[in-house]
Amino acid sequence: MSHDTDPTPVVDSPNGEAGVFPPGQPSGTATDQDAAQASGSAGGESRIQELESALEEMREKWMRAEAEMQNLRTRTKREIEDARQYATQKFARDVVEAAENLKRALASLPHVTEGEDRLIAQMREGIESTERSFIGILERHGITAADPAGTPFDANHHQAMAExxxxxxxxxxxxQAWTPAWTLHGRLLKPAMVVVSKGSPSPDKAGS
Incomplete structure (x- = not known):
């Protein structure tokens, strides 16, 4: 009885003679296949690194662009708000002049006395009521007055009229403050007109 066996592949050897591969060993050398696989793997890793670097660069550019856009939105919003709040500065200064004129009108009236003329009393009450109403309207629109009497002189908010x-x-x-310091939404509108202390006089001048 004959036994079937797997045929062993026959190949030509480099010198032209027939040869065989041992069973289980494919054609070609293992070294060549390993080198090809290593080369392909290295090329793939290099490509992945390139893509990751490009992605990171794009991400950084996007973040910078987003930050610049946010800064632009914030700056634009602030500029619009400033324009809305301070566009009326000239008008506000004129209104402040009117408020100070009311104050001067009150100061020009005689001091209150028990037997004062009824007409003068009514005039004083009318001007005081008008001034309170006027100041209230100004404050509702962000215009406020501050009396600096007793505080250190500040050249940014005070104008020295005398020493x-x-x-x-x-x-x-x-x-003493002849007029208050007026501000519009916290920004100086008109400095206070003030009298500033020079301190105590020298003994020679005090005795003269």
Missing amino acids: QHSDEHPHGTVI
Whole structure:
């Protein structure tokens, strides 16, 4: 009885003679296949790294563009808000002048006395009521007044109209405010007109 066996592949050897591969070993060398696989793997990893680098660069550019856009939105919003709040500065200064004129009108009236003329009393009450109403309207629109009397002189908010020696106030203190400091939404609208202390007079001048 004959036994069937797997045929062993026959190949030509480099010298032209027939040869056979041992069973289980494919044609070609293992070294060549390993080198090809290693080359393909290295090329794939290199390509992945390139794509990851490109993706990271795009992500950084997008983040910078987003930050710049956010800054632009914030700046534009602030500029629009400033334009809305401060576009009426000139008008507000004129209104402040009217408020100060009311104050001067009150100051020009005689001091209150028990037997004062009824007409003068009614005039004073009318002007005081008008001034309170006027100031309330200004405050609702962000225009406020501050009396700096007793505070240190601040050249950014005060305008010195006179200097005066004082035993009660340190040098550089506002003794009296002829007009208050007016602001519009926190921004200076009109400086206060003030009298500033020069401190105590020297002994020679005090005795003369």
